[in-house]
Amino acid sequence: MTLPESVVTRAEQLRTEIEQHSYRYYVLDEPSVPDAEYDRLFNELKALEAEYPELVSEDSPTQRVGKKPDSGFAEVRHEQPMLSLDNAFSDDEMATFVRRARERLGLSSDAPLAIVSEPKLDGLAVSLLYEQGRLVRAATRGDGYTGEDITLNVRTLPSVPLRLLSEGWPRLLEVRGEIYMPRAGFERLNEQARDAGEKTFVNPRNAAAGSLRQLDPAVTARRPLEFCCYSTGVVADGELPGSHIERLQQLNRWGLKINPEMRRVDGLEGCRESYRSLADKRDQLPYDIDGIVFKLDRLDQQEALGYVARAPRWAIAHKFPAQEEITRLKAVEFQVGRTGAITPVARLEPVFVGGVTVSNATLHNMDEIARLDVHAGDWVTVRRAGDVIPQIVQVLKERRDGTEQNISIPSSCPVCGSDVERTRLIKRGKGREQVSEGSIYRCVGRLSCRAQLTQALIHFVSRKAMDIDGLGEKNIEQLVERGLIKSPADLYRLRVEDLFELDGFAQVSAEKLYSAIASSRRVELARFIYALGIPEVGEGTARTLALQLGSLARLRQALPLLLTWLPDIGLEVGHEIHNFMQDEHNCQVMDALLAQGIELQQEADIAAALQGAISLPMLLQRLDIPGVAKTGATALADHFQSLEPLLQADAEALEPVAKLSKKARSGLLQxxxxxxxxxxxxxxxxxxxxxxxxWQCEGPSDTGSTQPLAGQTWVLTGTLETMTRDEAKDRLLALGAKVSGSVSGKTQCVVAGPGAGSKLNKATELGIEVLDEDAFVNQLQAWEKA
Structure with a gap:
């Protein structure tokens, strides 16, 4: 049979393209297309070869697993091949997998079939070889038969035991698993790279691969990598359980991490339920997954089913909808936020990604546009994960045809026409001030700019701020357009008849909104601070300012250096707060709000932990004198006893100060x-x-009674029935606790309501105290009454 020339040509095109993508993905660790695009090309080639078997050749991508390893590392020959998995993209394909497994095993359609469900981690597959319980070698998967020796790098991972725990392990034990980078660590790594002006990673998988293939293990050690095992390879002179899940549980007892989401299910319905459940919580997991791996649990059944050329017949990966896709950037528009920040927004040719159709994506700022080297008309990779705003992560420069256009910041505000200015960054340290250009451009029109006024008001009335129910975005836009509101204080000047004129309002609804506005006058200090919209001050920082300073009056006066003594507030944020509070326009807004009857609740004295707590040495260290650290500050304080004599000192007066270096003397005199x-x-x-x-002020009489949870970290998980999570968080913070979103060894206690998941599992693993809601409420009431 003569093959059609078009088929031969297309097969060759697919092979060339797939090989190029494989090279960039496996060898260079610089993927050029999303996984979904690669899968489409690969499946198209598979379908062609299935229809025309004469096309199949030994060097076809369908007949091997991946590319050969980079020559930068020694080669390792796998005793047993590390094969890849076939993929299922639909429920029908999963049903086919289960049906064929039953048929080949001679099982009836209703006979039990134990299958293990495991999240498909998006990382790098590795093999760990243990001899007599000691780690002797770690290798990448490579092409499935030959990998790279990465032992020195893997030894730096805390989640990889250098010696197995307990006893009873085989003389030779090969453990296989995934090394990956959690999302939080990935974000930190990219943030550090951006700050240093270095290239960022496209996604956590790319970051993990790049980290493992560093020639200097010290670099790998600084990267937030984790290992999770999913199977075994060679086992010699010893026995392991005949069940896949029990085998992994045994590895866990020997000190190796396994995924807490792993489950044993029965048949197709069990697989379907596991898929739905994990898909629902996918975006809440601390790491990226792109599907679920289903494996027959019994090893004798695995052996009976055997393998095809590339993959085992007893396992399959059921993929989730792709979170990355390719589309074209049609244009870039600029939006104005509540602080005046001019933000570029990408307008895309609509593309289905992450389960929804995406037509817009964030570009963050002009620095990000320059870093990506993105032009209008470019083909780009768009990523969407859950509720995260879609973003452009990569430009496909090889697809450019010369029609693309540069993107420039507008010279005037697209809403009000006011000038646009670039922000400045002021870095203070070692007694010096360095000024550089920031990444944000701002409209200088303030509340005269309708976009800023509208966005500022939307933030002001939001649930976590003033919480004015019924005053939504459309209603605010109407009030601004009609000239009824030009400042947040104008909200409290509105009459019922003003509201009655709004579209969609009748007498009852207008009176209801009027009542909601009136009742919002009584507001907690923390909510009011958050409502003001201070740059860099989110809900948590607003709560810190309220709890620590105790009053709006102190906040309005607070100097930047003083603010740095508050928990988690640095000098740059301190300057943002101080500048906001000293701005004449902002002062007018706050005064007008107070004049309209805003009553701040929960104002109090300054936090007990700060009362009389700042010593002279601490003050001298905050003043950032070149060469004067803790020892020098203590020596100066001991000698001069107070600040004023030191400020009057000259070189001769500094001479007798013990333990003061020459560098410190010079810096102080300067x-x-x-x-x-x-x-x-x-x-x-x-x-x-x-x-x-x-230090001369009186300290608190009893800090323990006011802050019983000071220094403790608590975690809330699941659903609370007697209060909202925000209310629980507020009450814990008022008692001095820090409320975290993740469980770690530093966590004091976890409050677990119905629906608690991985956080509860981790707390149990770490032996951390867990309270149910009843116990939590009782404990809260006891502390609050004390």
Whole structure:
């Protein structure tokens, strides 16, 4: 039979393209297309070869697993091949897999069939070889037969035991698993790279692969990698259970990590339920997965089914909808946010990704556009994970045809026409101030810009801010368009008849909204601070400011350096807060709100932990004198006893100060010669006294009774029935606790309501105290009454 020329040509095109993508993915660790695109090409080639068997050749991508390893590492020959898995993309394909397994095993359609469900981690497959319980070799999967020796790098991973726990392990034991990078670690790594002006990683899988293939193990050690085992390879002189899941549980007892989401299910219905359940919680997992791996649990059944050329017949990967796709960037538009920030938004040719159709994506800022080197008209890779705003992660530059256009920031605001200016970054350290250009451009129109006013008001009335029910985005837009609101304070000047005129409002609904606005006058201090929309101040920071400073008056006065003594507030955020509070327009807005009857609730004294807590050495260290660290600050404080004599000192007065280095003397004299610095020091001390934080002020009489959870970290998980999670968080914070979103060895206690999942499992594994809701409420009431 003569093969059609078009078929031969298409097969050759597919092989060439797949090989190129494989090279970039496996060898260079620089994937050029999303996994979904690769899968489509691969399946098209498989279908052609199935229809025309004469096309199949030994060097076809369908007849091997991957590319050969890079020559930068020594080669390792796998005693047993590390084969890949066939994929299922639909429920019908899963049904076919289960049906064929039953038929080949001679089982009836209703006979039990134990199958293990495991999340398909998006990382790098590796093999760990243990001899007499000690790790002797680690290797990548490579092409399935030959991998790379990465032992020195893998030894740096805390989740890989260098010696197995307990006893009873075989003399030779090969453990196979996935090394991956959790999402939080990936974000931190990319943030560090952006700050350093370095290339960022496209996704966590790419980051994990790049980290493992570093020639310097010290670099790998600094990367947030984890290992999770999913099977065994060679086993010699010893026995393991005949069940896949029990085998992994045994490995877990020997000190190897297994996935807590792993389950044993029965037949097709069990697989379907597992798929639905994990798909629902996919976006809440701390790591990326792209599907579920289903394996027959009994090893004798696995052996009976055997293998095809590339994959085992007893396992399959049921893929989730792709989270990355390719589309074209049609244009870039610029939006104005509530702080005036001008944000570029990509307008895309619609593409189905992550379960929804996407036509817009964030580009963050102009620095991100420059980093990606993106142009209007480019073909781009778009990523969407759950509720995360879709973003462009890669430009396919090889597809450019010369019609693409550069993207430039507008010189005037697209909403109000005011000037657009670039923000400045001020880095302070070692007694110096460095000014550089920031990544954000802002419209200078403030509330005269309708976009800023509208967005500021939407934030002001939101649930976690002033919480004015019924005042949605469309209603605010109407109020702004009709000129009824030009400032947040104008909300409290509205009359019922003003609201009655809005589209969709009648007498009853207008009176109801009027009542909601009126009742919002009584508001917690933390909510009010958050409602103001201070740059860099989110819900958590607003709560910290309220709990620590205790009043709006102190916040309005607080100097940047003083703010740095508050938990989790750095100097840059301190300057943002101070600048906002000193801005004349913002002062007018706050004064107008208070004049309209805003009553701040839960105002109090400054936090007990800050009362009389700032010593003279601590003050001197905050003043950032070149060469003066803790030892030098203590020596100066011991010698001068107070600030003013030190500010009057000269070189001769500094001579007798013990333990003060020559560098410190020089740095201090330099500062003492600057009148502005001396005045800054005096102003800071005066504010410490005014706030009650100065070392001469009286300390708290009993810090334990007011902050019983000070220094503790708590985690909330599941659904609470007697209160919202936000209310529970607020009450814990008021007692001094820090509320975290993840469980770690530093966690003091986990509160678990119905529906608690992986966080509860991890707490149990780590032996952390767990309270149900009744016990939690009782404990809260006891602390709050004390």
């Amino acid at each position: 500062k003492l010669a600057e009148p502005d610095w001396c005045e800054q020091a005096r102003a800071l001390e005066q504010q410490l006294k005014a706030f009650g934080m100065h």
